[in-house]
Amino acid sequence: MKKLFFFIMLLSCAVYSQCPPTTVTLATQAQIDNFIIQYPNCTHVNNLQVVSPLGNSDITNLNGLQNITSVGTLRVSGWPIMSLAGLNSLTHVENDLLIVGTRVTSLAPLTNLTYVGRELRIDGNKVSSLAPLNNVTHFQDLFIQDAHFVNNVYTSYLPTFDLVLNVTTARIIEITTTHATHYNGLSSLTSITGYMAISGPTVTNLSGLHNLQSVAGRLSIDVSPAITSYSLSSLQHVGGNFGVGIAGTNLSFLSSLQSVGGWFLYRRSLI
Structure with a gap:
């Protein structure tokens, strides 16, 4: 009986040691490469941070994470990081996915x-397409900022907004683009339980918002003064402040609007 108990204890320890029990911070290519050697059977990490301080161009790939299928939170940040290669097996993020400043x-x-599970943030990178995220069927908060700030200059590499959402409800939607002309990929949204703020100086078509019915908090829309289509005809309720830039003074695109909980500001363009 004692031998059986000892064997079970050994087995439990072996299984537990397959993955690190706490936060994992990887700051060099050697640490990333060593992860799969040290934890060859690990498929889940509670909190994974891949960070590369400015000036350290050591990290070239994330191949040492190729067995990871799920994480609690994943943060990849640092200007020297150039590739997400190695995350191909990742299917599930319990909390936050943050790709920031790379x-x-x-x-x-x-x-x-x-x-x-919670926040999906793509912010300040050199990403040229958001389409690889089109298989995501659940998130609460979405933050998209296409421009990155380097040497006192903002630069964007995202030519269009090609993300297509597969959710009807979100808590927060915050999107800022530099070159996109439309946000058609938002057409599945019917309600926002927090707030929505979208902007883009070249956006001339917001027909992707035609199914949006309610925003519990504030709603802010800052787009091109040359906008030709809002298609907010389903919008009935904004619980907070509502600021929108319009072309002219025709508010027919708000024909279903019944209530605004805060102030309502409209003008030709908020940009």
Whole structure:
């Protein structure tokens, strides 16, 4: 009986040691490469941070994470980081996925991702397409900022907004683009339980918002003064402040609006 108990204890320890029990911070390519050697059977990490301080161009890929299928939170940040290669097996993020301030040009390694429990943030990278995230069927908060700030200059590499949402309800939607002309990929949204703020100086078509019915908090729309289509005809309720830039003074696109909980500001353009 004692031998059996000892064997079970050993087995439990072996299984537990397959993955690190706490936050994992990887700051060099050697640490990333060593992860799969040290934890060859690990498929889940509670909190994973891949960070590369400015001036350290050591990290070239994330291949040492190729066995990871799920994480609690994943943060990839640091201007020297150029690739997400190695995250191809990732399907599930329990809490937050944050890709912030990198030189990553492609989100293709995230094509298999289907679930983000809370925040999905793509902010300040060199990404040229958001389409690899089109398989995500759940998130609460979405933050998209296409421009990155380097040497006192904002630069964007995202030519269009090609993300297509697969959710009807979100808590927060905050999107800022530099070159996009439309946000058609938002057409599945019917309600926002928090707030929505979208902007883009070249956006001339917001027909992607035609199914939106309610925003519990504030709603802010800052787009091109040359906008030709809002299609907010389903919008009935804004619980907070409502600021919108319009072309002219025709408010017929708000024909279903019944209530605004805060102030309502409209003018030709808020940009």
